Amino acid sequence: MIHVIWETIKVQMKNSWARPMFRFTLVASPVLNTVLIYEMFLHSGRHDATSYIILGSGLMGLWSSICFSSIGDIARDRYMGVLPFLFTSPSNYNLLIVAKTIGNTVLASLTLVISAVTAAGLFRLTLQIPHPGLFIAALLVTIAGFIAISIPISYLMLLSRKTGLYMNVLDIPVTLLCGFVFPLSMLPSWTRPISAVLVPTWSTRLLQLSLRITPDWPAWRTTLLWNGGLIVVYVGLTALFWRVIEHRVRQQATLEVNE
Amino acid sequence: MMTTWRYFWLQAKLSFKSTQSIFKPEEFLLLDLGYPIISMTFYVLLAAYSFNPATLASWVVGNAFLLCIHVCIFVMGQAITAERAQGRLRTVITAPTSDLQFLLAKGFFPIITVFITVLAGFIIGSQIFHIDLTRIAWLPLLACIFVGMASATAFGLFLATFSLITDSMHFILNFVATGLFILTGANFPVTQLPLFWRGVSQLLPLTHSIQAAGQVTAGRMAGVGWDLLIEGGLAVLYFCLATVAIRMCEHYARKHATLEMF
Numbered sequence: 060m061i062h063v064i065w066e067t068i069k070v071q072m073k074n075s076w077a078r079p080m081f082r083f084t085l086v087a088s089p090v091l092n093t094v095l096i097y098e099m100f101l102h103s104g105r106h107d108a109t110s111y112i113i114l115g116s117g118l119m120g121l122w123s124s125i126c127f128s129s130i131g132d133i134a135r136d137r138y139m140g141v142l143p144f145l146f147t148s149p150s151n152y153n154l155l156i157v158a159k160t161i162g163n164t165v166l167a168s169l170t171l172v173i174s175a176v177t178a179a180g181l182f183r184l185t186l187q188i189p190h191p192g193l194f195i196a197a198l199l200v201t202i203a204g205f206i207a208i209s210i211p212i213s214y215l216m217l218l219s220r221k222t223g224l225y226m227n228v229l230d231i232p233v234t235l236l237c238g239f240v241f242p243l244s245m246l247p248s249w250t251r252p253i254s255a256v257l258v259p260t261w262s263t264r265l266l267q268l269s270l271r272i273t274p275d276w277p278a279w280r281t282t283l284l285w286n287g288g289l290i291v292v293y294v295g296l297t298a299l300f301w302r303v304i305e306h307r308v309r310q311q312a313t314l315e316v317n318e
Numbered sequence: 319m320m321t322t323w324r325y326f327w328l329q330a331k332l333s334f335k336s337t338q339s340i341f342k343p344e345e346f347l348l349l350d351l352g353y354p355i356i357s358m359t360f361y362v363l364l365a366a367y368s369f370n371p372a373t374l375a376s377w378v379v380g381n382a383f384l385l386c387i388h389v390c391i392f393v394m395g396q397a398i399t400a401e402r403a404q405g406r407l408r409t410v411i412t413a414p415t416s417d418l419q420f421l422l423a424k425g426f427f428p429i430i431t432v433f434i435t436v437l438a439g440f441i442i443g444s445q446i447f448h449i450d451l452t453r454i455a456w457l458p459l460l461a462c463i464f465v466g467m468a469s470a471t472a473f474g475l476f477l478a479t480f481s482l483i484t485d486s487m488h489f490i491l492n493f494v495a496t497g498l499f500i501l502t503g504a505n506f507p508v509t510q511l512p513l514f515w516r517g518v519s520q521l522l523p524l525t526h527s528i529q530a531a532g533q534v535t536a537g538r539m540a541g542v543g544w545d546l547l548i549e550g551g552l553a554v555l556y557f558c559l560a561t562v563a564i565r566m567c568e569h570y571a572r573k574h575a576t577l578e579m580f
Contacts, residue, residue, distance in 0.1 A: 078488075079485070079486040079487075079488045079489035080488035080489065080492065082489060083488065083489045083492045083493060084492075087489070087492070087493050087496070088492070088496065091493070091496040091497065091499075091500065092496070094500055095496070095499055095500050095505060096364070096368075098500070098505070098506045098510055098511075099364060099365060099368040099369070099505055099506050100368045101506070101510060102369075103367075103368040103369065103370070105367075105368070108368075227349070227353065228348060228349065228352075228353050231353070231356055231357045231360050232353075232356050234360060235356065235359065235360040235363070240364055241363060241364055241367035241368070242367070245363050245366065245367050246363070
């Protein structure tokens with residue numbers, strides 16, 4: 060099992076890197092987003108500007124990579140004719156999807172590094188990390204959260220041939236609702252419940268909390284609980300979707316042809 | 319002449335039908351209106367937080383114009399790539415119809431859609447962000463949108479020609495599209511840019527029409543005519559460049575036998 064996961068991760072990373080769009084979301088997008096957000100915050104005088112510029116553009120790149128890779132992978136497999144082979148291979152298909160998503164997300168988390176390097180190189184802007192241990196822990200939770208959210212969404216894509224539409228449509232709304240580049244207080248109150256059920260909202264909050272000079276432990280605990288709770292919910296959804304979708308595509312023979 | 323128009327119309331209709339027929343009406347609205355408005359809202363809210371301005375009018379105008387990127391840059395820019403993926407590129411290249419006419423036909427209906435999207439985006443954005451529409455001179459504003467769309471389409475056509483010599487169009491188009499968010503003055507004044515990039519911004523589509531539309535929305539008409547003239551000039555320039563580039567790229571692709579693979 061470990062061998063299957065490791066090999067799939069390696070193949071996925073190579074395949075993703077081979078695609079120009081992934082190279083754009085991984086390398087060019089964080090650079091350009093950092094420039095755009097920096098210029099927008101240039102005269103803002105906001106104390107939190109640096110974290111929004113560096114973390115925000117990095118998280119935007121990370122989410123875009125997931126949208127255009129993990130979520131779109133099923134459509135690509137279908138287009139290239141390998142979906143039925145993967146679906147029916149002796150290695151569990153769930154395992155393959157998890158491994159592919161891990162490969163993508165780990166590779167895509169480089170966007171955070173690229174944003175930081177761009178901000179430092181072009182604008183001499185550095186993120187002050189007072190507690191590196193806390194920051195790394197928050198980063199690991201963030202990666203786990205992004206992996207957890209992308210798997211159930213990828214499964215839903217098995218039901219549709221319009222993956223291209225959905226992966227485009229998911230990009231900006233999640234960036235908007237999860238507060239990557241501005242606080243959620245900017246949004247109308249009716250959007251709060253939607254933000255609350257999206258794990259990137261809590262990952263972003265955890266990353267921002269990890270940058271405080273004096274750790275706010277009660278806030279850390281609450282945010283960590285939300286992250287953990289939502290990851291468990293997403294895992295549950297993944298299992299549920301898998302049972303329903305597997306049954307449906309086999310029964311209706313719609314794995315490769317859909318409405 | 320009539321035959322040319324008939325072929326143009328047929329190609330335009332078939333192309334639009336082939337890309338849109340899989341969508342239900344609500345999906346069409348989601349992609350062509352819902353998503354662009356959410357995208358515009360995102361950038362305007364970012365401006366509201368970072369600039370904290372008294373009015374968000376200029377960001378609503380600028381980002382409404384940028385809604386055309388989906389069609390003018392991506393749809394136009396990927397027209398040739400899509401034909402290659404479907405195995406029709408050889409037929410298109412060897413057909414007696416000119417390649418440019420074929421590309422324009424592919425963009426015909428999407429451009430009408432995007433004109434409506436930009437206008438609707440501006441009106442809906444104005445309602446969301448409480449912008450007074452009563453002071454606006456609508457005719458000059460429509461002229462700004464029309465000229466802006468023309469130059470962005472010509473620019474998209476120019477970019478599309480490079481599909482004949484590279485397989486990295488997704489990278490190029492996304493790079494250019496994000497570049498337009500930075501360089502057209504839609505999200506922050508171009509005066510903030512270094513001198514070189516300020517010069518580049520003047521040569522890009524949309525910069526002048528956004529500036530002109532900003533003036534019109536503020537109830538001023540000074541410099542609007544001049545900006546529209548420059549934007550119109552850029553439309554002609556990019557169209558001419560596209561005409562030359564498509565010949566050169568086609569020649570290169572034929573010579574190196576790289577029309578369908580690299």
